[in-house]
Amino acid sequence: QVQLVQSGAEVKKPGASVKVSCKASGYDFVSKGITWVRQAPGQGLEWMAWIRPDSDDTKSAQKVQGRVTMTSDTSTSTAYMELRSLISDDTAVYYCATQGRSGWLDDWGQGTLVTVSS
Amino acid sequence: EIVLTQSPATLSLSPGERATLSCRASQSIRGFLAWYQQKPGQAPRLLMSDASNRATGFPARFSGSGSGTDFTLTISSLEPEDYAVYYCQQRYNWPLTFGGGTKVEIK
Numbered sequence: 001q002v003q004l005v006q007s008g009a010e011v012k013k014p015g016a017s018v019k020v021s022c023k024a025s026g027y028d029f030v031s032k033g034i035t036w037v038r039q040a041p042g043q044g045l046e047w048m049a050w051i052r053p054d055s056d057d058t059k060s061a062q063k064v065q066g067r068v069t070m071t072s073d074t075s076t077s078t079a080y081m082e083l084r085s086l087i088s089d090d091t092a093v094y095y096c097a098t099q100g101r102s103g104w105l106d107d108w109g110q111g112t113l114v115t116v117s118s
Numbered sequence: 119e120i121v122l123t124q125s126p127a128t129l130s131l132s133p134g135e136r137a138t139l140s141c142r143a144s145q146s147i148r149g150f151l152a153w154y155q156q157k158p159g160q161a162p163r164l165l166m167s168d169a170s171n172r173a174t175g176f177p178a179r180f181s182g183s184g185s186g187t188d189f190t191l192t193i194s195s196l197e198p199e200d201y202a203v204y205y206c207q208q209r210y211n212w213p214l215t216f217g218g219g220t221k222v223e224i225k
Contacts (some may be wrong), residue, residue, distance in 0.1 A: 039156070044205065044218045045154075045156075045205055045207075045219075047207075047216065059212055066141055100169075102167060104152045104168075104209065105152070109162035
């Protein structure tokens with residue numbers, strides 16, 4: 001079955017960068033896009049970014065454009081999301097999810113808590 | 119950007135009651151709407167795609183309807199495991215957007 005395993009929780013200072021990984025298994029990694037969604041404490045879901053591993057085509061939300069970079073390593077079936085110039089509002093649980101041919105977010109990682117605090 | 123507005127924010131119902139959740143889009147999204155269920159401390163889980171296609175693992179008491187700008191998720195008879203937060207999401211165009219969520223809580 002499809003499994004997405006994300007890297008562990010991070011604590012960062014304002015202005016720093018964080019890189020979250022999402023290791024996929026159970027399917028052909030290049031056959032589905034990877035979407036990143038975040039959820040601030042007690043808040044709803046916010047779409048952040050998307051990457052298509054077979055072409056490295058990417059899209060990102062205007063709110064984080066210029067600060068976020070998505071990459072993928074097909075040799076290890078791992079997607080990465082790097083967010084730079086962190087601010088306190090970036091404190092959230094970050095999820096990766098597969099986006100297959102259906103276009104919907106079929107399978108999700110367990111989430112990675114990123115805390116930005118001085 | 120397409121804005122999705124969910125109502126009500128909270129639904130307080132007893133087990134066995136019917137739950138009706140609404141999601142309204144700021145413009146037509148045809149049928150490109152999904153619903154996700156999220157329980158505390160867990161990742162969201164795809165529940166319904168293309169407005170009315172129930173995902174594997176969810177029972178028939180869950181149903182979805184709607185097209186254009188108005189969508190509904192119905193739980194015909196609430197079971198204890200259904201108490202959760204439900205989000206709608208559109209993929210009609212980029213950026214993907216989510217509604218603010220409806221929390222279904224035990225009355």
